[in-house]
Amino acid sequence: MAALSRLLRPALAIAALAAGAGCSSVSADGSLLGFITPYRMEVVQGNVVTKEMVAQLRPGLSREQVRNLLGSPLLTDVFHGDRWDYAFTIRRQGAAPQQRRVTVFFDGDRVSRFDAGEAPSEREFVDAIDVSPPKPRRTPLELDEQQLRAIAPPKPTRAAALVPGTAASGPARSYPPLETVSR
Structure with a gap:
């Protein structure tokens, strides 16, 4: 029995310390230890009424039209x-809660x-x-006129200089034959 109480006392002390530390580790934004955020259910109630819908609302409309x-x-x-x-x-996690109200009064x-x-x-x-999160800014895939003018034209190659009036498709090279025929 004495051995059990010797083991039980430190375990209870550790559990009490862990419980006390857990209370102070919840920050003001609701996250635990600064990186664990509990899930909060999204709550949406009522009818979304936009400015475009209110612009169509006018006196004289029937209940059915409203x-x-x-x-x-x-x-x-x-x-x-x-x-x-x-x-x-x-109410959405990460967004400010919103409330809106539209009241319609009828005469008959x-x-x-x-x-x-x-x-x-x-x-x-x-x-x-x-x-x-905001989408990253994308760079355009095409150059505008100012950027095209800023690019230096390519320098002519030696092969283009040797044969006037022809466009060079690459440097002039001579290659040995691929196979030799020996009989």
């Missing part, structure tokens, strides 16, 4: 039947007014949620 344009509202209230709320939230079956706030364009929305 539903075709913006989709089904996220919130409809029994007590406020003349109001549809389109809310959108997104027709839109009387709407409050859209500052809706992003489709391009702005995609850029805001894109967390991929």
Whole structure:
């Protein structure tokens, strides 16, 4: 029994120290020891309403036309039947969380007014949620006129100088015959 308690005490002390060290190793950005980041689930709720969609929204549209344009509202209230709320939230790892809201008010079956706030364009929305690293700048494969003029013309070869009016395809060489016939 004494041997067991001698082994158990140091093991408990090591476990307590490891647990205490683990608490202080989580940084402010949520990473463990600065390089391990736990997975955070992407949360997307509601309808994406862009600036282009809001531009088509106008007083006088029917409920069906609004539903075709913006989709089904996220919130409809029994007590406020003349109001549809389109809310959108997104939380992605590596991107700032976003919240947007569009409220459409009806007078009977027709839109009387709407409050859209500052809706992003489709391009702005995609850029805001894109967390991929920036693409490297690629060099063009063709030279422009200034670069072509900067390149020195090739120097004529000795073979081109020997035979005027012909283009040289390479240096002039003489080769021995490939095989000799001996009989």
